[in-house]
Amino acid sequence: MNRSxxxxxxSRLPIYLRSLNDLPSGQSTCSxxxxxxxxxxxxxxxxxxxxxxxxxxxxxxxxxxxDLREVxxxxxxxxxxxxxxxxxxxxxxxxxxxxxxxxxxxxxxVAVLDADVEKVGTMVGGRAVEAMERLEEIVAAREVSIGxxxxxxxxxxxxxxxxxxxGVRSILNFAPTVLRVAPGIEVRRVDxxxxxxxxxxxxxxSGA
Amino acid sequence: MNRSxxxxxxSRLPIYLRSLNDLPSGQSTCSxxxxxxxxxxxxxxxxxxxxxxxxxxxxxxxxxxxDLREVxxxxxxxxxxxxxxxxxxxxxxxxxxxxxxxxxxxxxxVAVLDADVEKVGTMVGGRAVEAMERLEEIVAAREVSIGxxxxxxxxxxxxxxxxxxxGVRSILNFAPTVLRVAPGIEVRRVDxxxxxxxxxxxxxxSGA
Numbered sequence: 245m246n247r248s249x250x251x252x253x254x255s256r257l258p259i260y261l262r263s264l265n266d267l268p269s270g271q272s273t274c275s276x277x278x279x280x281x282x283x284x285x286x287x288x289x290x291x292x293x294x295x296x297x298x299x300x301x302x303x304x305x306x307x308x309x310x311d312l313r314e315v316x317x318x319x320x321x322x323x324x325x326x327x328x329x330x331x332x333x334x335x336x337x338x339x340x341x342x343x344x345x346x347x348x349x350x351x352x353x354v355a356v357l358d359a360d361v362e363k364v365g366t367m368v369g370g371r372a373v374e375a376m377e378r379l380e381e382i383v384a385a386r387e388v389s390i391g392x393x394x395x396x397x398x399x400x401x402x403x404x405x406x407x408x409x410x411g412v413r414s415i416l417n418f419a420p421t422v423l424r425v426a427p428g429i430e431v432r433r434v435d436x437x438x439x440x441x442x443x444x445x446x447x448x449x450s451g452a
Numbered sequence: 453m454n455r456s457x458x459x460x461x462x463s464r465l466p467i468y469l470r471s472l473n474d475l476p477s478g479q480s481t482c483s484x485x486x487x488x489x490x491x492x493x494x495x496x497x498x499x500x501x502x503x504x505x506x507x508x509x510x511x512x513x514x515x516x517x518x519d520l521r522e523v524x525x526x527x528x529x530x531x532x533x534x535x536x537x538x539x540x541x542x543x544x545x546x547x548x549x550x551x552x553x554x555x556x557x558x559x560x561x562v563a564v565l566d567a568d569v570e571k572v573g574t575m576v577g578g579r580a581v582e583a584m585e586r587l588e589e590i591v592a593a594r595e596v597s598i599g600x601x602x603x604x605x606x607x608x609x610x611x612x613x614x615x616x617x618x619g620v621r622s623i624l625n626f627a628p629t630v631l632r633v634a635p636g637i638e639v640r641r642v643d644x645x646x647x648x649x650x651x652x653x654x655x656x657x658s659g660a
Contacts, residue, residue, distance in 0.1 A: 258649035262628055284630035320649045321656025339547025349645050390651055414651035420470055422492035430654040432647045437557050439640045441466040441528050443598055443622035446638040448529025
């Protein structure tokens with residue numbers, strides 16, 4: 245079932261899940277309009293998106309909050325934990341390692357790696373930075389399924405290849421470069437400089 | 453001219469600009485194929501995207517690297533500096549304030565604000581955190597054009613309203629919520645939990 249859900253729908257599922265947490269506590273059902281309002285889409289889109297999950301809504305009632313939360317968590321694969329490795333302990337990798345927010349979503353940072361021997365052994369988020377050459381060993385031993393790449397641009401492609409060769413299936417890439425990966429490997433890119441430049445494009449275009 | 457460029461093209465312009473920096477130094481011209489290879493799109497798309505900027509390519513020659521860089525920088529509004537305020541000095545706001553990468557792209561972080569009096573006066577990125585009630589005064593006095601929201605979800609909408617009322621036209625939102633803003637205000641959202649949940653969706657769907 246999951247394989248046939250459109251990518252745009254997948255990208256909204258986390259927003260719906262979060263919207264349920266925004267409902268007043270004690271509210272046991274919600275309408276597609278409730279979710280649409282909080283998620284910032286229209287209610288027809290909500291109904292269509294959720295119909296991919298087996299149409300958990302009930303006509304005249306809407307959605308049972310607890311049921312829908314469970315359906316969304318199942319679809320998003322959030323009923324199990326995921327081990328994450330952060331590769332690169334520069335400004336951004338250190339920030340991510342110190343972030344602390346990952347655990348709340350069910351992700352466990354099991355290692356922070358860096359190629360610089362000076363950084364190995366320094367503490368990031370309560371964890372000692374480990375040497376890059378241990379990447380393959382750590383991915384295998386700690387059952388890492390998600391790799392976060394926070395290296396300089398030049399190193400990112402090689403790290404992506406080492407991560408996927410070691411068994412990592414999903415990559416969150418903060419390096420400002422497009423990664424080439426094998427089919428079946430999922431890459432999401434978070435690129436602050438691109439986001440900021442899109443903002444300045446609009447500032448410029450509007451004459452601000 | 454800029455107003456009519458499709459959003460998808462705008463989102464690729466920063467990638468092309470970066471691609472020029474990836475070319476071997478000393479290379480004075482490049483083809484659309486060169487850019488396509490580095491940017492991870494096809495060459496017809498490159499030519500189409502760049503034609504929106506006044507078609508700076510020359511048949512049989514390609515693009516002059518220096519000229520194209522200048523055209524892209526102009527289009528993206530990168531020929532001037534931008535003052536940025538970071539609102540929220542929690543884990544993420546502190547990480548962003550310490551990041552140091554913004555300056556390299558022409559953005560200057562001129563203030564970090566927090567509502568918590570305990571945080572006011574603490575140092576983030578070499579700058580003392582300032583009180584949230586000074587937001588309007590700081591935006592005006594330091595000519596802030598970009599606001600980065602790194603507050604808890606509950607506070608984000610009110611901060612967006614205060615920023616835009618004070619004159620900020622562009623917002624980069626790290627809070628996990630959809631902001632409602634007036635027409636003409638540009639919001640880009642960076643949402644780590646959504647990106648991670650999209651990855652786990654695919655891990656789950658592929659049976660990993």
